[in-house]
Amino acid sequence: MVLVGALVLAGSALAFSRRDGSASLVRLGYLSLALGALPGWIVMRAAAEWVADKEGLTGDQLPSWVNIGYSIADPGLLVLLVSTVLAGFSVRRSSRAEGPSGDRLGEVSAILVSLLLVAYLVTIWAMTTKPV
Amino acid sequence: MYDWLLFLHVLSAFALVGTVVIFSAFAFGVTVDSRLVVVGNALWNVGGLGTLVLGIWLALYIDGYEIWDGWIISAIALWAIGTELGRRAQLGYTPAAGAAVGAPPAALMHWLRSLVILALLVVMIYKPGA
Numbered sequence: 001m002v003l004v005g006a007l008v009l010a011g012s013a014l015a016f017s018r019r020d021g022s023a024s025l026v027r028l029g030y031l032s033l034a035l036g037a038l039p040g041w042i043v044m045r046a047a048a049e050w051v052a053d054k055e056g057l058t059g060d061q062l063p064s065w066v067n068i069g070y071s072i073a074d075p076g077l078l079v080l081l082v083s084t085v086l087a088g089f090s091v092r093r094s095s096r097a098e099g100p101s102g103d104r105l106g107e108v109s110a111i112l113v114s115l116l117l118v119a120y121l122v123t124i125w126a127m128t129t130k131p132v
Numbered sequence: 133m134y135d136w137l138l139f140l141h142v143l144s145a146f147a148l149v150g151t152v153v154i155f156s157a158f159a160f161g162v163t164v165d166s167r168l169v170v171v172g173n174a175l176w177n178v179g180g181l182g183t184l185v186l187g188i189w190l191a192l193y194i195d196g197y198e199i200w201d202g203w204i205i206s207a208i209a210l211w212a213i214g215t216e217l218g219r220r221a222q223l224g225y226t227p228a229a230g231a232a233v234g235a236p237p238a239a240l241m242h243w244l245r246s247l248v249i250l251a252l253l254v255v256m257i258y259k260p261g262a
Contacts, residue, residue, distance in 0.1 A: 001145070001149035001253075002153060004146050004149070004150065005153030005154070006153055008150045008154070008171070008175070009150075009154050009168070012167070012168055013168065016165065024165075025165060028157060028165075032153075124139070124142060124146065128135070128138045129135040129136075129139055
C-alpha cells in the first residue's frame with residue numbers, strides 16, 4: 001500500500017512540476033520514489049514470498065493470480081528504478097536551471113510511474129479476485 | 133458480485149493509504165502544495181466512502197459475517213475516528229480554513245489518523261474474534 005501511495009505522490013508531484021517548473025515538486029517526486037516506492041517495493045516483495053511460502057504457493061503449478069503478481073512486480077522493479085534515476089537526474093538539472101532537458105526527464109519519469117500505477121491496479125484486482 | 137465488491141473495497145483502502153503517504157510528506161516538512169492537498173483530499177473522500185459503503189455491503193452480502201461482529205464494529209468505530217482526525221488534518225493543511233483560532237496541529241492530527249488507519253488494516257487482516 002505504501003508502494004502505491006508513494007507512486008501516486010511521485011506521479012502527481014512530477015506531473016504538476018511540468019506546469020510551473022517547480023524544482024521542489026521535482027525533488028518531492030524523486031524523494032517519493034527513492035524513499036517511499038523503492039523501500040515499499042522491497043517490503044512488498046519480501047512479504048509476498050513469505051506468504052507464498054507459508055501458503056504453499058511455490059513450485060511450477062502456480063495459480064494465475066500468483067503469476068500475475070510475479071509478472072508485474074518483478075519487471076516493475078526495473079521500471080521503478082529507471083523512473084527513480086530519471087527523476088534524480090531531473091532534480092539535478094532543475095537545480096542547475098537547465099530548463100527543458102530537466103522537464104523532459106521528469107515527464108518521462110511521470111509517464112513511467114503512471115504505467116506502474118496501472119500495472120499495480122491490475123495486480124490489486126488479481127490479488128483480490130484471484131481469477132483461476 | 134463478491135469479487136467486485138472486494139476489489140473496490142480494497143482499492144478504496146489503497147486510496148486511504150495514498151492520502152496517508154501524501155500528507156506524511158507534508159508532516160515531514162515538505163512545502164504544502166495546494167494541488168497535492170486536493171489530490172490527497174480526493175483520495176481520502178473516495179477511499180473513506182468506498183471502504184465504509186462497500187465494507188458494510190460485504191458484511192451484509194457474505195454468509196458468516198454479521199454487521200454486529202466485533203471486528204466489523206471495531207472497524208466502523210476506527211473509520212469514524214479516522215474520519216474526524218482526517219477532517220482536522222485537512223483543516224490544518226488548508227491555509228484559509230486553518231487560520232481558525234485553536235486549530236489543532238495538523239501534523240499531530242495526521243499522525244494520529246495514520247495510526248488509526250494502521251489499526252483498521254490490522255483489524256481487517258486479522259479479524260479478531262471472528
